[in-house]
Amino acid sequence: MAHWRLAITSQILGLCLFVGNASAELPQLVSHNGVEQLHVEGAPFLILGGELGNSSASNRQQLQPHWETFQTLGINTILAPINWEMIEPSEGNFDFSSLDWLIEDAREHDIKLVILWFGSWKNSMSSYVPAWVKRDWKRFPRVQTADGNATEILSAFSDTNVNTDANAYAAMMKHLKMVDAEQNTVIMVQVENEIGMLPDAREHGPIAEKTWAGNVPQQLIEHLIANEDALTPEVRKIWTTHGKKTAGSWADVFGKTPAAEEIFTAWHYAIYADKVAKAGKSEYNLPMYVNAALDRPNVLPGKYPSGGPLPHLLDIWKAGAPNIDFLAPDIYYPNYVERVSEYVRPGNALFIPEANRAGRIESGPDLLYSIGELDAIGYSPFAIDSIEDSENEPLGQAYKMLSDLAPHILELQGTDHLRAFRPTSNYEGELDLSDRTAIFGDYEFTISFGSPWRDKSEQSPSAYGVMIIQTDDEEFYIAGRGVTVKFKSLNTDGSIAGIESAIDGEFIEGEWKAGRWFNGDQTHQGRHILLDTEKYSIQKVKLYTYQ
Numbered sequence: 001m002a003h004w005r006l007a008i009t010s011q012i013l014g015l016c017l018f019v020g021n022a023s024a025e026l027p028q029l030v031s032h033n034g035v036e037q038l039h040v041e042g043a044p045f046l047i048l049g050g051e052l053g054n055s056s057a058s059n060r061q062q063l064q065p066h067w068e069t070f071q072t073l074g075i076n077t078i079l080a081p082i083n084w085e086m087i088e089p090s091e092g093n094f095d096f097s098s099l100d101w102l103i104e105d106a107r108e109h110d111i112k113l114v115i116l117w118f119g120s121w122k123n124s125m126s127s128y129v130p131a132w133v134k135r136d137w138k139r140f141p142r143v144q145t146a147d148g149n150a151t152e153i154l155s156a157f158s159d160t161n162v163n164t165d166a167n168a169y170a171a172m173m174k175h176l177k178m179v180d181a182e183q184n185t186v187i188m189v190q191v192e193n194e195i196g197m198l199p200d201a202r203e204h205g206p207i208a209e210k211t212w213a214g215n216v217p218q219q220l221i222e223h224l225i226a227n228e229d230a231l232t233p234e235v236r237k238i239w240t241t242h243g244k245k246t247a248g249s250w251a252d253v254f255g256k257t258p259a260a261e262e263i264f265t266a267w268h269y270a271i272y273a274d275k276v277a278k279a280g281k282s283e284y285n286l287p288m289y290v291n292a293a294l295d296r297p298n299v300l301p302g303k304y305p306s307g308g309p310l311p312h313l314l315d316i317w318k319a320g321a322p323n324i325d326f327l328a329p330d331i332y333y334p335n336y337v338e339r340v341s342e343y344v345r346p347g348n349a350l351f352i353p354e355a356n357r358a359g360r361i362e363s364g365p366d367l368l369y370s371i372g373e374l375d376a377i378g379y380s381p382f383a384i385d386s387i388e389d390s391e392n393e394p395l396g397q398a399y400k401m402l403s404d405l406a407p408h409i410l411e412l413q414g415t416d417h418l419r420a421f422r423p424t425s426n427y428e429g430e431l432d433l434s435d436r437t438a439i440f441g442d443y444e445f446t447i448s449f450g451s452p453w454r455d456k457s458e459q460s461p462s463a464y465g466v467m468i469i470q471t472d473d474e475e476f477y478i479a480g481r482g483v484t485v486k487f488k489s490l491n492t493d494g495s496i497a498g499i500e501s502a503i504d505g506e507f508i509e510g511e512w513k514a515g516r517w518f519n520g521d522q523t524h525q526g527r528h529i530l531l532d533t534e535k536y537s538i539q540k541v542k543l544y545t546y547q
């Protein structure tokens with residue numbers, strides 16, 4: 001048997017000593033074992049996050065009491081909107097006080113920030129643009145719908161719109177550099193929020209119509225040609241069906257369907273967001289991403305926000321927005337595993353800025369799965385300030401557990417020594433509770449959801465999930481809630497797997513502190529590992545074989 005043992009690098013240990021000191025290294029994405037990780041202060045970092053409600057960061061006093069709750073929940077990063085209307089109340093005059101106090105309060109509570117730039121678009125609409133933009137609709141043109149109506153959505157086809165947004169965004173990034181380049185309280189920035197066209201698949205104003213009739217930009221065609229074999233199936237199919245043309249109008253190259261119109265919209269949103277991001281990065285180069293309001297099955301683009309950074313449009317966004325570091329899903333549907341997996345693409349760091357609303361029992365398993373199975377850089381439910389009973393919130397227990405295990409997790413992301421499992425759900429919310437198997441070296445694990453000793457009707461399988469961390473050939477941390485794990489030896493010599501020891505415990509200041517030695521009823525006399533169904537816990541397990 002080839003010997004394998006986890007060695008935690010000094011860089012990862014640096015994370016355990018993370019105390020918020022000044023650092024010369026800016027937050028950045030770094031590839032590790034083939035997956036993208038976020039480095040903060042020179043060490044890999046897991047975002048155990050929460051996004052504020054939309055209006056919660058607009059008043060310092062009202063947000064004040066929530067910071068302690070965030071700390072109790074074990075949150076290390078808050079995602080907070082910064083509104084264009086508040087930072088540029090009159091054109092060219094900036095007031096960054098809403099950003100400054102946010103940073104001050106976050107620092108005081110040892111919490112990092114991801115800033116959400118609510119600029120031209122927030123959930124498709126343009127309600128966060130300053131009053132001087134709203135009122136001057138001649139200078140800042142709006143989207144015109146197919147039936148000729150005006151909307152409160154800035155047109156993506158106006159240089160004035162994009163330049164004015166980019167100018168404000170760049171001013172914010174410049175200010176951020178001035179006040180935060182030393183301490184790196186702000187670790188990433190989201191450019192706009194849930195960009196996507198409603199109620200049609202594309203815009204219909206005069207410039208939009210002219211552009212639709214014009215040629216597909218060469219930059220996009222070149223991306224299609226260069227990445228032909230790796231294109232998303234949807235884009236490849238549309239391009240191929242229309243003869244894989246290397247020049248022509250949008251309708252020539254992609255057809256006249258809503259799907260073609262959505263590609264057109266995605267391209268123009270991507271180049272707009274890219275221009276804003278580029279202007280910001282030229283002032284202060286933090287990782288920047290865009291988030292998507294996901295499409296719904298059997299619904300046409302425009303009925304869901306068309307052209308956003310959706311999985312089937314990934315190529316269009318990558319080609320049009322090289323300054324956007326990654327695309328991120330906001331997941332409010334029950335088929336979490338299916339939807340989050342669509343964003344696992346080479347070179348696309350996985351981050352879930354809005355993992356449904358905070359306070360759901362599914363959050364813990366969603367978190368474990370994202371970080372442990374899909375190598376996410378972080379996880380964050382929406383409206384975190386709506387949580388009142390932070391002491392008893394299951395997500396808090398899961399965050400505490402992952403924060404303890406972070407050095408192991410960060411070292412092993414991208415390898416087979418880190419896995420996670422949870423019951424899956426379809427779009428209708430029906431759970432698949434079938435057993436899962438995983439192979440760790442010479443052992444096969446079978447994971448069942450729930451406790452065999454408790455009546456099924458008393459159990460909550462949606463709250464169950466497990467992360468398995470292999471630290472040596474026969475040593476594992478099995479961490480989570482409500483799972484039973486059995487073992488089989490894969491040795492061909494007929495050997496049988498047994499549990500040498502199972503010890504529950506916790507980490508105190510980075511050191512494993514053993515609790516009880518589990519045996520007897522707790523391991524079914526050596527037959528299985530069972531994680532408590534009511535709370536998150538960790539067991540350190542050692543296996544052996546006999547004949």
Ligand code: DGJ
Pocket residue numbers: 054123193194330354382
């Ligand atoms: C998704 C948006 O991105 C959030 O800002 C918020 O509006 C939520 N929807 C509400 O569910």
